Amino acid sequence: MNLKRNAIVSLMGVALALAAGAACAKQTVKIVFIGPLTGGVSANGIGGRNSADLAVRLRNEDAKAKYSYDLVSLDDECKPNIAVQVATKAAADNSIIAGVTHYCSVTAIATVDTYHKFGLPVVVWGAVLPSITYANKFAEIHRVNGTMINQNEVAAKFMSGMKYKKWVVIHDTTDYGKGHNQYFSEYLKKNGGQIAGTFGVTADQQDFTTELTRAKELKPDVIYFGGLTPLGVRIRSQMEKLGINAVFQGTSGIKSDAFIEGLGKQLAEGSLSFIEGAPWEKLPGGLFFAGKYALQKYNEAPEAYGPFAFAAANLIMDAIEKVGPNRKKVTEELGKTKDRDSIIGKITFDDHGQNIVALITKYVAQDGKWVVWEDSEYGSGKRKLKGQ
Amino acid sequence: MTLGLLSQYVFNGLMLGMIYAMVAVGFTLFFGVLDVIKFSHGDVLMVGAFTGLATYLGLQAAGADSPLAQLLVMTLVATLSMALLGALIAKYLVLPLRLAPPLNTLLITLMLGSVLREVVRLFYPQGSNPKPYPRLLPADFVSFGSFTLRADSMILLLAGLAAIVAVHLLITRTKLGLAIRAVAQDAETARIMGINFEFIVLLTFAIGSGMAALGGLMNGLYYNEVNFGMGLLLGVIGFSAAVIGGLGNIYGAILGGFLFSALQSVGAVTLPALFPGTSTAYKDVFAFAVVIVFMAWRPTGLIAEKKSERV
Numbered sequence: 043m044n045l046k047r048n049a050i051v052s053l054m055g056v057a058l059a060l061a062a063g064a065a066c067a068k069q070t071v072k073i074v075f076i077g078p079l080t081g082g083v084s085a086n087g088i089g090g091r092n093s094a095d096l097a098v099r100l101r102n103e104d105a106k107a108k109y110s111y112d113l114v115s116l117d118d119e120c121k122p123n124i125a126v127q128v129a130t131k132a133a134a135d136n137s138i139i140a141g142v143t144h145y146c147s148v149t150a151i152a153t154v155d156t157y158h159k160f161g162l163p164v165v166v167w168g169a170v171l172p173s174i175t176y177a178n179k180f181a182e183i184h185r186v187n188g189t190m191i192n193q194n195e196v197a198a199k200f201m202s203g204m205k206y207k208k209w210v211v212i213h214d215t216t217d218y219g220k221g222h223n224q225y226f227s228e229y230l231k232k233n234g235g236q237i238a239g240t241f242g243v244t245a246d247q248q249d250f251t252t253e254l255t256r257a258k259e260l261k262p263d264v265i266y267f268g269g270l271t272p273l274g275v276r277i278r279s280q281m282e283k284l285g286i287n288a289v290f291q292g293t294s295g296i297k298s299d300a301f302i303e304g305l306g307k308q309l310a311e312g313s314l315s316f317i318e319g320a321p322w323e324k325l326p327g328g329l330f331f332a333g334k335y336a337l338q339k340y341n342e343a344p345e346a347y348g349p350f351a352f353a354a355a356n357l358i359m360d361a362i363e364k365v366g367p368n369r370k371k372v373t374e375e376l377g378k379t380k381d382r383d384s385i386i387g388k389i390t391f392d393d394h395g396q397n398i399v400a401l402i403t404k405y406v407a408q409d410g411k412w413v414v415w416e417d418s419e420y421g422s423g424k425r426k427l428k429g430q
Numbered sequence: 431m432t433l434g435l436l437s438q439y440v441f442n443g444l445m446l447g448m449i450y451a452m453v454a455v456g457f458t459l460f461f462g463v464l465d466v467i468k469f470s471h472g473d474v475l476m477v478g479a480f481t482g483l484a485t486y487l488g489l490q491a492a493g494a495d496s497p498l499a500q501l502l503v504m505t506l507v508a509t510l511s512m513a514l515l516g517a518l519i520a521k522y523l524v525l526p527l528r529l530a531p532p533l534n535t536l537l538i539t540l541m542l543g544s545v546l547r548e549v550v551r552l553f554y555p556q557g558s559n560p561k562p563y564p565r566l567l568p569a570d571f572v573s574f575g576s577f578t579l580r581a582d583s584m585i586l587l588l589a590g591l592a593a594i595v596a597v598h599l600l601i602t603r604t605k606l607g608l609a610i611r612a613v614a615q616d617a618e619t620a621r622i623m624g625i626n627f628e629f630i631v632l633l634t635f636a637i638g639s640g641m642a643a644l645g646g647l648m649n650g651l652y653y654n655e656v657n658f659g660m661g662l663l664l665g666v667i668g669f670s671a672a673v674i675g676g677l678g679n680i681y682g683a684i685l686g687g688f689l690f691s692a693l694q695s696v697g698a699v700t701l702p703a704l705f706p707g708t709s710t711a712y713k714d715v716f717a718f719a720v721v722i723v724f725m726a727w728r729p730t731g732l733i734a735e736k737k738s739e740r741v
Binding site: 215240241242243244246247248249251252253255256258259271272275276279280283284285300303304305306 | 435438439442445446556559560561562571573576578580583652653654655657659660662663664694695698699702709710711713714
């Protein structure tokens with residue numbers, strides 16, 4: 043009786059050992075996700091975290107993968123000081139091989155030195171400030187999403203293609219607004235547009251009637267605004283007061299529901315904005331991504347930049363699969379990324395680690411909603427922008 | 431520059447000046463009766479504008495949709511509730527500190543301003559976003575060349591003027607006004623003459639804050655947008671305007687308000703013309719710099735308060 047039981051127990055033991063052995067055959071590799079998981083923009087951060095997590099789970103289900111992956115997620119709160127702390131924590135941990143990092147530009151730019159110093163390869167998944175990749179030539183820093191340079195290049199080309207000739211530029215005098223002014227002006231000149239006047243305004247200004255009266259005198263076809271929603275609302279609203287009949291062209295900074303809510307449907311109608319990325323329906327692998335995302339039953343939506351976090355995590359895991367869990371080798375391998383297919387389209391890094399095949403989507407405000415230009419009644423020719 | 435364009439600049443300046451003057455009148459009233467500077471004044475204006483907005487939304491929800499009735503109720507609710515708020519501030523924050531150094535009143539009202547701002551930001555639904563303000567006035571306009579004269583702006587300008595004239599008449603022509611002037615001149619003697627000092631102070635704060643609420647409504651109706659931070663700069667500008675005019679003098683405050691808006695307009699137009707490449711963002715720098723120079727030249731303001739320092 044006892045013998046029999048012992049035999050069964052030992053048999054079970056052998057079976058368990060075998061099963062465990064199979065599971066342990068793969069070495070576990072850690073990668074880190076950093077984004078704003080609390081605070082005002084946490085919806086974007088959590089969407090990114092879930093998307094990166096999805097990439098890791100799919101890879102772990104894949105029997106062909108050489109390693110088993112573990113995603114460590116850290117919260118940068120969209121604050122530069124916190125970001126440096128968590129970046130240091132991740133970079134100092136040698137078991138972490140690479141990172142999918144940052145949604146906010148302020149945190150991404152604050153941490154580039156940390157990653158460089160510790161030699162941790164990272165792929166930025168959401169921050170748009172050009173300097174993150176372009177201010178230095180750090181081999182460790184890569185970015186899958188576009189920058190405001192790409193955004194303005196597309197905007198300038200698109201708007202001059204609409205046969206508009208004369209612009210007035212209003213921008214806030216922060217780095218963000220000045221950057222937009224610089225890149226838009228540059229690309230507009232290349233496309234043959236004329237800038238009749240440029241006005242730098244403070245980021246908390248209330249009254250724009252003087253600037254706009256001056257602008258009115260210049261008779262522009264389009265008023266370009268480089269800045270964020272609150273100012274955009276005021277400028278668009280005061281344009282109306284002064285009877286300025288020009289198209290209002292904004293940047294990614296006004297692509298928010300608050301812009302339309304702040305102006306009301308009628309005044310917002312026909313405003314334009316350009317943003318890096320695209321809604322998932324428009325992405326090459328959007329359907330695949332959305333389907334897999336839904337299967338995992340996350341409580342939160344992936345948000346606009348989720349697919350970029352997914353692509354960044356995949357890029358990193360591909361590199362680890364190829365060269366093994368070694369930071370130096372992974373950095374090198376990431377730098378060689380060229381024409382790589384991903385759910386956000388082809389990815390090619392330039393010598394600064396910036397993805398040059400950036401995806402930019404054009405939006406127009408129509409009936410109180412931001413609608414992708416190609417799907418809008420403006421795009422189909424049913425409605426016309428001013429001066430068309 | 432064409433005549434039409436010039437008229438447009440002048441009209442913009444007048445509109446802005448009117449709002450500044452309404453804020454400045456409040457500062458000057460408070461300083462007149464109590465010799466205090468109430469730095470939460472700009473934020474009271476903001477709360478007034480938001481009270482008006484909330485009233486409008488309430489009316490809308492209740493199904494009352496005649497613009498004229500909405501406007502009247504909004505104005506009434508906003509003005510009265512801010513008058514009450516002003517009186518409460520005076521009773522519980524300013525009067526108890528009457529014998530303390532003036533710095534304390536200044537600090538306490540400065541802090542109150544931050545509290546009001548944050549309260550609106552945190553507790554008004556989506557308070558950190560700019561809010562659309564209803565368009566309740568007729569939007570008809572006539573164009574003379576490059577000058578667009580809108581009916582709504584004209585109405586607001588006249589309404590502001592009417593409010594200032596009303597306060598002026600109240601102070602110069604009524605018995606209540608006489609009492610306010612008496613307290614302003616010499617509080618102790620006024621008390622001996624049987625004037626209820628506390629009542630007059632509270633009333634003055636109520637009038638000044640009611641004016642701020644009107645200014646807030648005007649601001650909202652003119653720009654069709656309000657936000658929780660709008661009172662901050664308006665407060666500083668209104669205070670500067672009151673100081674340029676001569677604190678304690680109503681005419682001075684009005685003059686100061688228009689002067690400040692004129693300085694801003696001149697700065698915004700001439701700076702980029704004189705120094706190519708300067709952004710119009712420097713208009714405030716220009717206006718405040720002129721105020722500094724002006725204060726060095728006439729420390730008592732344009733119209734100095736006619737009184738000798740009590741000893």
